[in-house]
Amino acid sequence: MTADGNRSPSRILLTGARGFAGRHLLARLKKDMPDADILPLGRSHDLSDHDSLDIGDAAAVHRLIARYQPTVIVHLAALSSVGDSLKDPAAVWHVNFDGTRNLALAAKALDAPVRFIFASSGEVYGESFNHGPCDETTPLAPRTPYARSKAAAEYFLHDMADEKLEVISLRLFNHTGPGQDERFVVPAFAAQVVNIETGRQPNPIRVGNLDAQRDFTGIEDILDAYLAVLADEADTPGFTAYNVGSGQTRSIQSILQKLMALAHVPVSHEPDPARLRPSEIPVAAGSFSRFQTRYGWKAHRNFDSTLESVLDYFRSEAGRENASPRPGN
Numbered sequence: 523m524t525a526d527g528n529r530s531p532s533r534i535l536l537t538g539a540r541g542f543a544g545r546h547l548l549a550r551l552k553k554d555m556p557d558a559d560i561l562p563l564g565r566s567h568d569l570s571d572h573d574s575l576d577i578g579d580a581a582a583v584h585r586l587i588a589r590y591q592p593t594v595i596v597h598l599a600a601l602s603s604v605g606d607s608l609k610d611p612a613a614v615w616h617v618n619f620d621g622t623r624n625l626a627l628a629a630k631a632l633d634a635p636v637r638f639i640f641a642s643s644g645e646v647y648g649e650s651f652n653h654g655p656c657d658e659t660t661p662l663a664p665r666t667p668y669a670r671s672k673a674a675a676e677y678f679l680h681d682m683a684d685e686k687l688e689v690i691s692l693r694l695f696n697h698t699g700p701g702q703d704e705r706f707v708v709p710a711f712a713a714q715v716v717n718i719e720t721g722r723q724p725n726p727i728r729v730g731n732l733d734a735q736r737d738f739t740g741i742e743d744i745l746d747a748y749l750a751v752l753a754d755e756a757d758t759p760g761f762t763a764y765n766v767g768s769g770q771t772r773s774i775q776s777i778l779q780k781l782m783a784l785a786h787v788p789v790s791h792e793p794d795p796a797r798l799r800p801s802e803i804p805v806a807a808g809s810f811s812r813f814q815t816r817y818g819w820k821a822h823r824n825f826d827s828t829l830e831s832v833l834d835y836f837r838s839e840a841g842r843e844n845a846s847p848r849p850g851n
Contacts, residue, residue, distance in 0.1 A: 532555065532558040532559070532593050532594050532752070533558070533559045533561075533590065533591060533592045533593045533594070534551065534555075534558050534559070534560045534561070534592065534593070534594045534595075534596060534752070535561050535563065535587070535590060535592040535594070535595045535596070536548060536551070536560060536561065536562045536563065536596045536598065537563045537577060537595070537596070537597050537598055537599035537621075537625070538563070538564065538597070538598030538599035538600065538641075539562030539563055539564040539598075540564030541564070541598060541599065541600075541602075542699075542701055542702045542703065542741075543598055543641070543697070543741065543744065543745075544562070544564065544598045544599075545701060546699065546701070546741050546742075546745055547596070547598070547745055547748055548560070548562050550745045550748075550749060551749075551752075554749055555749075555752065561590055561592070563575055563577075563599065577599055577617065577620075577621030577622075577624055577625060578616045578617060578620040578621050578624065579624070580620075580624045580627070580628075583621075583624040583625055583628050584624070584627075584628045584631065586628075587625070587628035587629060587631070587632065588628070588631070588632070591632060591634070592629070592636060593634065593635075593636060593637065594636065594637045594638075594639065594752065595625055595629055595636060595637070595638045595639065596639045596641075596748065596752070597621075597622060597625055597638065597639065597640050597641060598641045599617065599621060600617060600618050600621075600641065600672075601613060601614045601617045601618060601668070602643075602668065603668070603705045603706075604645065604666050604668045604669070605705065606668075606705065607666055607667040607668035607671070608666060608667060611667035614667045614668055614671050615667065615671050618668070618671035618672060618675060619671045619674050619675050619678070622640065622675040622678065622679065623675070623678055625638070626638060626678065626679055626682045626687065626689075627682070629687055630682060630686060630687050632686075634686075635685065635686045635687070635688065635757075636686065636687055636688070637688045637690070638679065638683075638687055638688065638689045638690070639690050639692065639748070639751055639752070640675070640676070640679060640689060640690070640691045640692065641692055641694060642672050642675070642676055642691045642692060642693045642694065642763070643668070643669060643672045643693060643694055643695075644656070644693050644694060644695040644696070644737070644765065644767065644806065644808055645664060645665075645666065645668060645669035645672065646662045646664050646669055646672050646673040646676065646693060647660055647662060647663060647664075647693075647806070647808075648662070648663040648664040648665040648666075648669055648803070649663035649665060649802075649803075650662070650663045651803045651805065651806045651807065652803060652804075654807070655807040655808055655809050656765070656807070656808050656809065657765065657808070657809035657811075657812065658693070658763045658764065658765060658812055662676075665802070665803075676691050676763065679691060679761060680761040683759070683760045683761035684759060684760065685759045688757060688758055688759055688760070689760070689761040689762070690751055690758070690762055690764070691761065691762070691763040691764070692747065692748075692751070692763075692764055692766050692813075693763055693764065693765045693766065693808075694744065694766050694767070695736070695737040695738075695739065695765065695766065695767030695768070695806070695808055696736045696737060696738045696739070696767075697738065697739045697740065697741055697743075697744045697767075698738060698739075698740065698741065698828065698832060699740055699741030699742065699828055699831060699832060700741075700831050700832055700834070700835035701835060702741075702832070707774060707777070708738070708777060708781075708829065708832055709832055709836070711727060711729075711777065711778050711781050712781055712829070712832045712833045712835075712836050713836050714727045714728070715727065715781050715782065715784075715785045715789055715833060715836075716833060716836040716837050716839075716840055717840075718785070718787060718789050719785060719786050719787050719837070720840050720844075722840075725787075725788070725789055725790055726789065726790040726791045726792045727778070727782070727789060727790070727791040727792075728791070728792065728793075728794035728797065729778065729791050729792070729793060729794060729797065730793070730794060730797030731774070731797075732773065732774045732775035732778060733773065733774070733775065733804065734773070734774050734803070734804060734805075734806075735771040735772065735773045735774075735804065735805040735806070735807070736771060736772065736774070736806050737767040737768055737769070737770065737771050737772075737806065737807060737808055738768060738770075738772055738777070738825060739766075739767055739768040739821045739825075740821070740823050740825055740827070740828030740831075741828070742823055742828075743768070743821040743822065743823050744766065746819060747766050747813070747817070747819050750817040750818065750819045751817060754817065764812055764813035764816070765808045765809060765810050765812065765813060766810065766813055766819075767808050767810050767821070768810075768821040768825070769808075769810050769820075769821070770825075771805060771806070771807050772825075777829065778791060780826060780829050781829055781832075781833065784829065784830055784833055785833075
């Protein structure tokens with residue numbers, strides 16, 4: 523804090539800057555917080571000299587934190603695919619838990635206080651969703667390695683949080699937008715629609731269980747949520763968790779139908795036996811009043827427009843691929 527009670531310009535360490543949300547957030551930070559000193563960490567040589575940092579390497583993390591001296595850590599880096607976490611739980615725990623622990627301990631070792639914004643997940647509620655909408659007091663009952671790694675990281679951060687380490691854990695519900703990869707349901711459907719439009723895939727779309735209902739938010743609203751936390755001047759020592767989501771559950775069926783309606787050619791769908799798995803959580807709904815009251819944030823963008831932007835992203839990608847010179851030409 524400065525003498526007039528305002529925060530000095532932030533030194534923001536952003537992990538996961540090459541991920542889906544991270545790429546979007548980095549662009550917004552540069553636009554909305556031009557005075558901030560931002561160090562993005564990712565896995566590409568166009569980011570920084572530290573782009574290949576393994577956050578699971580405690581010594582490397584401590585050296586970087588000690589050198590950079592961040593005032594804020596926005597920790598997005600994670601292995602976030604639930605399906606992938608079932609295949610390689612050890613990798614998920616290394617990144618999602620070990621990486622979070624290393625960052626928090628390195629931040630605690632600094633002389634100055636650090637605000638630690640942690641991208642958690644609504645998945646931490648797991649089985650509790652079967653008892654109705656979950657708020658931040660609902661018991662955590664994670665069902666997958668991904669969700670358990672996020673819940674364990676939250677417990678650790680809760681124990682580490684104090685006057686020097688202000689932890690704000692955002693339990694993000696499903697969110698999507700342009701650039702999200704095809705392991706996730708909206709881009710998985712959208713990519714197939716575009717492949718049918720361009721003749722790369724025969725109609726129909728192959729789908730799994732469409733009955734599950736989830737709370738979906740567009741990425742731009744989620745970015746607004748991060749920026750609301752970053753712009754807040756008040757100090758809140760200790761650990762606080764917030765649910766972040768739209769407040770509206772949608773069936774996977776309704777999302778598919780909207781994407782099909784937005785297609786440039788007739789598109790149908792049929793079940794794929796390999797993808798048909800009954801959902802043990804039919805409805806995953808949350809209560810979001812705590813975050814909305816604290817930060818004045820509410821998802822307000824039209825979700826149908828988000829779906830259209832995802833389709834347009836894949837159309838643009840297909841156009842670039844078609845425009846690329848072929849070998850031998």
